[in-house]
Amino acid sequence: MTKNYDYLKTKSSVPSIIRTVLLIVLLLAIYIWAFSGMPKIEIKEKSWEILSNILSGIIHPDWGYVYMPEGEDLLRGLLETFAIAFLGTIISAVLCIPFAFLAAKNISNRFLSEISKFLLSLIRVFPEIIMALLFIKAVGPGAFAGVLAVGIHSIGMLGKLFAEDIENLDLGPSEALTATGANKIKTLMFAVVPQILPAFISFVLYRFEINLRSASILGLIGAGGIGTPLIFALQGRTWDRVGIILIGIVIMVIIVDTLSGAIRKRLV
Numbered sequence: 001m002t003k004n005y006d007y008l009k010t011k012s013s014v015p016s017i018i019r020t021v022l023l024i025v026l027l028l029a030i031y032i033w034a035f036s037g038m039p040k041i042e043i044k045e046k047s048w049e050i051l052s053n054i055l056s057g058i059i060h061p062d063w064g065y066v067y068m069p070e071g072e073d074l075l076r077g078l079l080e081t082f083a084i085a086f087l088g089t090i091i092s093a094v095l096c097i098p099f100a101f102l103a104a105k106n107i108s109n110r111f112l113s114e115i116s117k118f119l120l121s122l123i124r125v126f127p128e129i130i131m132a133l134l135f136i137k138a139v140g141p142g143a144f145a146g147v148l149a150v151g152i153h154s155i156g157m158l159g160k161l162f163a164e165d166i167e168n169l170d171l172g173p174s175e176a177l178t179a180t181g182a183n184k185i186k187t188l189m190f191a192v193v194p195q196i197l198p199a200f201i202s203f204v205l206y207r208f209e210i211n212l213r214s215a216s217i218l219g220l221i222g223a224g225g226i227g228t229p230l231i232f233a234l235q236g237r238t239w240d241r242v243g244i245i246l247i248g249i250v251i252m253v254i255i256v257d258t259l260s261g262a263i264r265k266r267l268v
Contacts, residue, residue: 053237053239054239054242054243056239056240057238057239057240057241057242057243058239058242058243058246058247059243060240060243061240061241061243061244061247062238062240062241062243062244063244065241065244065245066244066248072229074226074229074244074245074248077219077225077226077228077229077245077248078226078248078249078252080143080224080225080226081212081215081216081219081224081225081226081227081249081252082212082215082252082256083143084143084146084147084150084211084215084218084223084224084225085150085208085211085212085214085215086208087147087151088146088147088148088149088150088151088154088211088215089150089151089154089204089207089208089211090151091147091148091151091152091154092150092151092152092153092154092155092158092207093154093158093200093204093207095151095155096154096155096158096159096162097162099116099119099120099155099159099163100158100159100162100163100166101163101166102115102116103116103117103120103159103160103163104163104166104167105167106166106167106169107166116159116163117160117163120155120156120159120160120163121156121160122156123152123153123155123156123159124153124156124157124160126153127153128149128150128153128214128217128218129149129217129218129221131148131149131152131153132145132146132149132218132221132223133221134149135148135149135223136221136222136223141222141223141224142222142223142224143223143224143225144224145218145222145223145224146215146218146219146223146224146225149218149223150211150214150215150218153214154207154210154211157207157210158203158204158207161203162196162199162200162203165196165199165200165203166192166196169192169195169196170195176191201263202264205260205263205264206260206264208256208260209253209256209257209260212252212253212256213253215227216249216253219231226245226248226249229241229245230242230245230246233245
């Protein structure tokens with residue numbers, strides 16, 4: 001009996017071994033194909049010199065650029081970046097709500113749910129940089145294009161997360177209020193909103209952290225924020241200014257991440 005069991009166990013493990021081997025071969029083939037298409041890595045003669053200049057600029061930053069009363073400086077650039085991320089997050093947080101409720105299967109019908117999920121997926125397809133380029137052509141370069149790009153792109157992610165949270169709702173309180181004669185508005189306000197509000201705020205805060213990083217990059221293509229002076233400093237090879245800008249971005253992101261994380265811990 002034991003021999004038959006061992007034989008059956010060995011026989012059943014053969015297909016799993018074959019699948020594992022085929023999976024490994026497939027992954028190796030994909031890696032080989034991906035690396036074969038890469039250009040040959042070459043280190044130019046001036047690469048080490050440029051790298052040392054960048055590191056020197058970070059180690060010896062231009063502290064005078066932190067605040068300049070006569071013109072744009074680091075603090076103004078960081079404040080504009082923060083404002084782009086904040087306003088974009090507010091826009092997406094408001095506009096994602098109807099999409100999320102329409103996409104939730106337990107709130108909406110199947111047709112509207114599928115259409116809303118498709119639209120949210122379609123919005124997520126385009127990165128912020130692509131949207132920023134489109135809005136720069138539409139409304140001109142500047143912070144407004146950055147706000148629109150960040151806000152519209154964030155709807156896709158927030159709407160998807162919010163819809164999934166709504167689909168996992170406990171419908172017991174809603175059914176209890178409906179049984180007592182409450183209308184849909186009262187049921188929504190007193191049974192649905194209290195359950196989803198903490199998660200919704202947590203999602204918005206998390207998206208704000210992402211938008212802050214995105215807003216720092218959008219200035220490189222003319223969508224406002226700290227990225228604009230950063231690209232000018234890179235083009236002008238003023239590495240000390242590049243260093244102070246990078247330090248400012250890191251400090252701002254760390255502060256926002258810390259505060260956002262503390263708030264989310266209290267909510268969840």
